[in-house]
Amino acid sequence: MADGIQQQQQQRRGAAELTELNFVREKLQKFQSTMLQDFEQRLSCMVEDVLQDMRQRALRAHEFRNFESPHGEVSRNNTWHNRMSNPKVPATAASDVGDSPNGHANGTTTPAPHQGQKRPQRRQLPDKVFVARESYLTTLLQVEHMRTIYHIFYIILIMFLLNVIFYDYFVKGRIDLGLGTFRGGLKRLHWVFGVWLLEHVFVLALYYAFQGWALVRHKLKQHSSLQRFWSHSCLIMYISSQLVFCFVSSSLCLKFGLPFVSACILLLESTRLLMKMHAFIRYNAPRVLAGKEKTDDDKEAASGERPFVPPVRSYVYYLFAPTLIYRDRYPRTSHIRWKFALNRFLEVVAVAFLYAFIHERHIHEHFGEYGKEEMGPSQLILKLFGMMLPSAVIFLCGFYLILHSWLNFTAELLRFGDRMFYKDWWTSHTYDAYYRNWNVVVHDWLYEYVYKDMYTHVFKGSKVAASLSVFMISALVHEQVLGFALQMFFPVMFFLFGVVGVALVYLMRSAPKVLGNMFLWFSLILGNGVLISLYAMEYYAQKNCDLSYESWTDHLVPAVWRCYN
Numbered sequence: 001m002a003d004g005i006q007q008q009q010q011q012r013r014g015a016a017e018l019t020e021l022n023f024v025r026e027k028l029q030k031f032q033s034t035m036l037q038d039f040e041q042r043l044s045c046m047v048e049d050v051l052q053d054m055r056q057r058a059l060r061a062h063e064f065r066n067f068e069s070p071h072g073e074v075s076r077n078n079t080w081h082n083r084m085s086n087p088k089v090p091a092t093a094a095s096d097v098g099d100s101p102n103g104h105a106n107g108t109t110t111p112a113p114h115q116g117q118k119r120p121q122r123r124q125l126p127d128k129v130f131v132a133r134e135s136y137l138t139t140l141l142q143v144e145h146m147r148t149i150y151h152i153f154y155i156i157l158i159m160f161l162l163n164v165i166f167y168d169y170f171v172k173g174r175i176d177l178g179l180g181t182f183r184g185g186l187k188r189l190h191w192v193f194g195v196w197l198l199e200h201v202f203v204l205a206l207y208y209a210f211q212g213w214a215l216v217r218h219k220l221k222q223h224s225s226l227q228r229f230w231s232h233s234c235l236i237m238y239i240s241s242q243l244v245f246c247f248v249s250s251s252l253c254l255k256f257g258l259p260f261v262s263a264c265i266l267l268l269e270s271t272r273l274l275m276k277m278h279a280f281i282r283y284n285a286p287r288v289l290a291g292k293e294k295t296d297d298d299k300e301a302a303s304g305e306r307p308f309v310p311p312v313r314s315y316v317y318y319l320f321a322p323t324l325i326y327r328d329r330y331p332r333t334s335h336i337r338w339k340f341a342l343n344r345f346l347e348v349v350a351v352a353f354l355y356a357f358i359h360e361r362h363i364h365e366h367f368g369e370y371g372k373e374e375m376g377p378s379q380l381i382l383k384l385f386g387m388m389l390p391s392a393v394i395f396l397c398g399f400y401l402i403l404h405s406w407l408n409f410t411a412e413l414l415r416f417g418d419r420m421f422y423k424d425w426w427t428s429h430t431y432d433a434y435y436r437n438w439n440v441v442v443h444d445w446l447y448e449y450v451y452k453d454m455y456t457h458v459f460k461g462s463k464v465a466a467s468l469s470v471f472m473i474s475a476l477v478h479e480q481v482l483g484f485a486l487q488m489f490f491p492v493m494f495f496l497f498g499v500v501g502v503a504l505v506y507l508m509r510s511a512p513k514v515l516g517n518m519f520l521w522f523s524l525i526l527g528n529g530v531l532i533s534l535y536a537m538e539y540y541a542q543k544n545c546d547l548s549y550e551s552w553t554d555h556l557v558p559a560v561w562r563c564y565n
Contacts, residue, residue: 125452128444130323132331132417136424137404157350164357178356185261185356192266195252200319202245203273207315209234210281214288214307238281245274253484263485271477275324275445282449283326284310321416322407324445331417344409351401355394362390367536371544371563387536388529395528403439429516431505446470471502482535489555490538496527534560 140146161177168175213234220227249270253263288307314328321330366383373379399422407421423437436443450473454466475498482493504523508516541559549555 125455128325128448130325130327130330130418131420132333133420135404135408135419135421137400138408138419157354160354160357164361167361178353178360181356181359182352185259187259187262188256189262189265191256192258192262195249195266196269199245199249199270199273202241203277203319204316206241206277207280207312209238210284211309214309217288218307242274242277245277246270250480250484254487257487258485260485263487264481267481267485271481272324273319276319276326279324279326279445279449280315280318282453317414320410321414322411322421322441323416323418324441325448333412333415333417336412336415341409341412344405344412347405348401348409351397351405354397358390358394362387363532363536367533367540369544370537370540371559375564384529384533387533388525391529391532392525394532395524399438403441407441427517428520429511429513430508431501431520432509434520435501435505442474446474468502471498474498475501486535486539488538488542488559490535490558492531492534496531500527 141150164177165175168177213231216230217227220230249266252258253266258266288309310328317330318326323330366386403422408419410416411419421439421441423440425434425437428434428437447470451466451470454469455461455463458469459465475494478497479491479494483489483491508519511519537560538558541563545559545563547554547559547562
């Protein structure tokens with residue numbers, strides 16, 4: 001009996017152990033199966049990633065050439081690289097200035113240190129280089145896939161045109177095609193053209209004034225005190241003339257009562273000429289101060305050596321070339337592609353008509369009665385968000401109009417070789433990269449003649465202070481152009497550019513690439529929508545509301561606020 005009970009207990013223990021072994025076996029089999037499935041899945045993903053990377057590399061190699069180096073990084077010799085560091089020169093040659101087409105005359109000649117004195121080490125900032133190359137979009141549109149997207153936008157523009165035609169015909173009873181906006185916006189354009197001609201006379205006179213300064217300074221080289229007095233006097237006259245030039249162009253907008261488009265043309269052209277004059281003086285004055293001399297072989301016996309001043313033909317070409325950086329020579333193309341130039345000009349005309357349509361169908365429709373109609377928070381929010389997409393179109397078309405179509409058109413007519421007026425700013429995930437790549441023409445000028453001088457001479461190596469100076473100057477100029485064009489004091493542009501924009505530069509530096517790019521586009525669309533809406537509201541508020549201006553402080557209070565308070 002006892003043996004039977006013991007045997008039953010052993011059987012139960014054996015059955016329990018067998019059950020445990022089966023349980024462990026099942027778990028191990030499930031674990032093995034899960035591991036194999038996970039391994040196969042991961043291996044499949046890795047293989048797919050490798051194949052995708054190979055396809056991307058093949059696409060870049062065959063269709064998107066020159067956009068990246070073989071290792072996916074921008075190299076020094078890459079087509080799209082914009083600057084090059086100065087080669088190290090010996091101390092004995094520090095004052096020598098090259099006269100090559102891409103010569104690097106920074107105007108900073110470092111004196112030799114005294115014996116036993118250590119030269120302060122500061123990072124050498126790279127210089128702008130000019131290379132014969134096409135614009136980004138010109139290169140991208142050589143790819144069939146990108147050309148298809150370009151054709152889609154053409155069709156969208158045609159559909160928009162048909163929409164405007166049918167709207168004008170069935171609602172207004174006549175087909176206007178935005179010509180009313182053109183007539184209103186381009187009033188007194190002949191006055192603008194006259195001022196533009198006089199400004200070019202002034203700019204040309206600056207060249208001969210610079211030549212006179214260089215020659216007189218050279219003749220006074222035996223009298224150092226007189227030479228310094230002459231140079232300082234000319235510097236004061238030069239700064240005064242630039243301030244007067246800026247003041248006259250701005251005040252004429254108010255005196256003539258120029259409409260927005262005509263005022264923008266005058267102010268932007270005046271700003272462009274002002275920047276070009278400064279670039280010419282800033283590039284060539286150090287060459288004269290450093291003792292760079294040129295010998296005229298034809299008149300060597302009569303006049304001997306004289307200071308180097310670039311020929312007037314180089315200066316005149318520079319005035320019309322699509323760059324703000326002065327060089328004696330630039331890369332040139334072999335011939336003019338007239339079909340390419342005509343296409344770019346037609347794009348300018350098409351975008352101009354698109355702007356007229358957007359003004360009539362969106363800006364005027366949303367805000368034309370501002371100040372007369374009831375306006376609560378809900379109506380205001382609806383108007384703001386109703387302008388988001390039209391504002392995004394204005395932003396993108398403004399980029400395409402100026403930085404691609406117009407600059408490529410002028411570059412083609414002048415056979416200007418370096419067409420890198422912008423980079424791939426649309427892929428940026430930080431505002432640092434966006435500001436560098438959005439408008440390369442202006443950014444190069446700010447870098448060469450503001451940032452580098454601030455970094456080297458004013459703030460002595462402080463990158464943050466030099467960068468903030470660039471932002472403040474750029475924000476002030478943007479606000480000056482927009483404020484005088486609209487004839488109002490409404491510093492929204494300065495706040496968004498000089499405050500919000502600067503803050504976003506530092507806040508987004510560590511942003512992930514995908515999220516950063518998404519936030520960049522979100523903020524650009526939102527910011528442009530708010531910017532255009534606020535300026536439109538202020539413009540129509542001043543026009544529609546009967547406001548009194550009893551003191552100068554009344555001009556500082558926005559009409560948007562005074563209309564409903």
